[in-house]
Amino acid sequence: MIPGKWLLGRGDRLFAGFAYRPDAEPSSVRVPLGWVDVFPSGEEIIAYLPEVFRFLKTTPDDLIIERRDSEYKLFRQIEELHILHQVRKGFDSVDEFMQVANSVSNRRKSRSGKSLEIHLEHLFQQFGLEAFSTQCKTEGNKRPDFIFPSCTAYHDQGFPEEKLRMLAVKTTCKDRWRQILNEANRIENIHLFTLQEGVSPQQFTEMTTEKVTLVVPEPLHKKYPPEVRDKLLSLNGFIEETRGLGRNI
Structure with missing residues (x-):
């Protein structure tokens, strides 16, 4: 839908x-x-x-x-x-x-x-973010949509956890965002890309409490409550942030 x-x-x-x-x-x-x-x-x-x-x-x-x-x-x-x-x-x-x-x-x-x-x-x-793996097998046979920079890095216990990123992808996330919380145990802060046109402030607070960052295309930000908009991450922002991690490895 x-x-x-x-x-x-x-x-x-x-x-x-x-x-x-x-x-x-x-x-x-x-x-x-x-x-x-x-x-x-x-x-x-x-x-x-x-x-x-x-x-x-x-x-x-x-x-x-x-x-x-x-x-x-x-x-x-x-x-x-x-x-x-x-x-x-x-x-x-x-x-x-x-x-x-x-x-x-x-x-x-x-x-x-x-x-x-x-x-x-x-x-x-x-846009230059070339280091990633899709459907990487993590703990308990979970398969997050994207792992950055790679599945190999995720399973390398010597690779710094702060350099890892996970991006889950859900067209709509209103009722299903909790499914992503335990897909990659090494990654504490989870990113979730969605085309969902708005969530309530209460639900957004629940997400941030669980350390989920919403990645939403910038044109859709206006669909979110005013108090939420400045806490959303755009797709371009996610790409630049994650690409920057690779430069510092």
Whole structure:
């Protein structure tokens, strides 16, 4: 689901994970012929975006929003290419409808959060933050989204803990932020990237008490209560701060 958008009805049962956005029509760009027969992966879609979209933004905070919006429009175009003819043809039974609906729902859920991680990987590399590991296996088989500077450094007991960073990624964090608290025991101060458009002051206090720093694209800061905004970290701020740690190793 995209933060800040209203959705009526029980869409959570059928189309959870990447809810319909009436303000984002499917794109109508040229797509590779192979995508007509095989639904592309999230990595393939994101890698293809510069081929058909012109990105005008210049900062990580603006680009993450611009690129994700473009990806969503392209995803909808590809989804309609694969699914719309089935919907227009109709269904012979409820079971047939549910099979298609569940397939769409599962694809949306599996790619929503993962696509955000892929966008961040690309932006980290573009803006010079190249030392990181994804899905590093830590204590108890936990797998945080990003470990900086590397998984090897995390498991090296001689590597200073103050030089380690963990970044969790959640499209929305309002009810799920506590899941990240024990994903990397060596890292006391946790960073959480989210597109959540605001949390209450009380919930923000709970997060800071647990030593969680919210990383939020700068254009979304205005969605947060005034007393919270100056305590948010922008994506650009996180990149610069973490990149700076590497210079001092």
